Amino acid sequence: MKMRFWGVRGSTPTPTLDNYRYGGNTSCVEVRTPGGEILILDCGTGLRMLGKQLLAEFGQRAVQAYVFLSHFHWDHIQGIPFFEPLYNPENSFSFHSFPSHIRDVEEALGDQMSNPYFPVDMTAMRAQRKFHKIAQEVLSFQDVVVKTIPLNHPQGCLGYRIECGGHALVYATDNEPGSAEHDRNVRKLAEGADVFVYDAQYTPLEYVSLKKGWGHSTWREAVNIAQEARVGQLVLFHHDPDHNDGFLDSVLGETQKFFPNSVMAWEGMGIDLASGEHTHPRDPAxxxxxxxxxxxxxxxxxxxxxxxxxxxxxxxxxxxxxxxxxxxxxxxxxxxxxxxxxxxxxxxxxxxxxxxxxxxxxxxxxxxxxxxxxxxxxxxxxx
Ligand SMILES: [Zn+2]
Ligand SMILES: [Zn+2]
Missing domain, CATH: 2.40.10.220 (predicted glycosyltransferase like domains)
Incomplete structure (x- = not known):
């Protein structure tokens, strides 16, 4: 399995010079299996550039992908209207997420393109689209097993574990520690994973002083889970809009004192789970x-x-x-x-x-x- 990060920022895009090294697009991670399946984890603004990459790679050939949304907050869906492969009738996409109690998956995604928020509605998207309601469950297709579990976040959120070819990656973002049930859930989901991508939006100090109840976690809790669940590598994700590159470098330095095999997710980073290789950002200095x-x-x-x-x-x-x-x-x-x-x-x-x-x-x-x-x-x- 290979993964590539197209958006690593939380809450809102931050296209500023002092964020350019880690990147300013919101949550989007691409996963490819050895059998050639494409999985997309969240559709933040990073999805737009993934769309361009797919067009360049597939040319006239049809694109088929499985999309898994953690939840429907802006920073996880805002790339959808700008994802060009959705406008080609040859392509097909199946969207998976949990239904909220007021909107099902299709409505929740379609509403952001309704009049007057976007010039065309979702019917302009000619690709075949299917929408699946999921909860805590295990899905199998082709050579992949996807396990899901609820996380602790306002209006709900799902964490995902993707297993394929003897490797496992876990994508658990937008999760606040402190609920016994959800703390257990995330550890169970992460158990023994090769790569654990986790919400590290706040520093411990920011969290206790200002951000309790906002639905996010810290690098310190990421370390706790990584150690308890014995994961191979920890990837800190969903960076706060107010944390610039220099600040994220210092957070990573602290994290590595406790869990040496940690990296800070950056836009463009690739990880090959079979070889353990991943591309490195430029030297922070x-x-x-x-x-x-x-x-x-x-x-x-x-x-x-x-x-x-x-x-x-x-x-x-x-x-x-x-x-x-x-x-x-x-x-x-x-x-x-x-x-x-x-x-x-x-x-x-x-x-x-x-x-x-x-x-x-x-x-x-x-x-x-x-x-x-x-x-x-x-x-x-x-x-
Ligand atoms: Zn978010
Ligand atoms: Zn959220």
Whole structure:
């Protein structure tokens, strides 16, 4: 089995420069079986580019695919009107999800294209379309077994386990921990999976302070499940719209301390379950270091240590790029806290008056031998 991520963002698309490395499209994952079946997990805005890929690959040949929707929130269905293969009568798609108590699967998908929300309704889609209501069950077709289980999310959600050729992947997004039944469900679904894709929208701090009851999880709960269910690889998914690339890098660093075989889902990532290979994003530091210039000016740096206590320290800037800066500190900053950097020079020369004090986010920190002492080398991205 092979999988490819076409959209990894939660809640709403985020096409901004500081998200470009992990990507801004919403949830969509393609799965291919060795027998050539195509499965599509969720239809967020990432689905549009999957459609273009299928057109390029199939040409005049018919496309047939099984679509599994976790639920009907915008970030999981919004790509459907823009999925070109649905407008070709030669193609066929079978959509699977749970019926909500007010709309069945076909109505729930058709409503987003009703007047006045979209210029054509779903009847303009000439492909053969079938709609299947599913609940907690086991479906078998061709060489594939799909198992589903309810997750804890407002208005409901389904998690999916796909088994084929001796391998298993689990797609469990939009799930909030804390309900005993659903906590059991997700662990049962994930048991022994090669790849476990899980909702890690919030940091633990964001979750406990602001986001309880919003229906999402954290990287720490992802680690708990991955360890308890003994999965092979953890893929953190459904990134928060307010978490930029640098922030996601720091979350991944924390996650890997507890579960080393973790990756942060990025748009375009492919995983081959048979060989265990997956494509890697570009080096997280590459964008910052690509155009860096050595420059030595005094700084005043304020931030938080890992234990939550604040620090303020004078340091020297080592180098600077359009995206960020690198310097050495005595303190080891907490990756989840912002770092404020004040340039102690006449800043018209350097960055323009408005940028004298910059809010930044840690990208990476590592210990550096500096004369006879050890310092913390800190790379930050400007926010
Ligand atoms: Zn979502
Ligand atoms: Zn949702």
């Amino acid at each position: 590459e964008r910052r270091t690509g155009s860096r210039q050595p420059i030595h000016v005094p700084l005043r740096v304020q931030g938080m240590r890992a234990d939550g206590t604040p620090f303020e320290e004078e340091a020297v800037l080592e180098n600077l790029s359009l995206g960020g800066a690198y310097f050495l500190l005595e303190n080891d900053p907490n990756p989840e806290s912002p770092i404020e950097v004040e340039f102690m020079v006449s800043t018209e020369m350097l960055l323009g008056q408005a940028l004298r004090t910059l809010k930044t986010q840690l990208v990476r920190s590592h210990s550096v031998k500096f004369h006879n002492t050890t310092k913390c080398g800190v790379a930050v991205m400007f926010r």
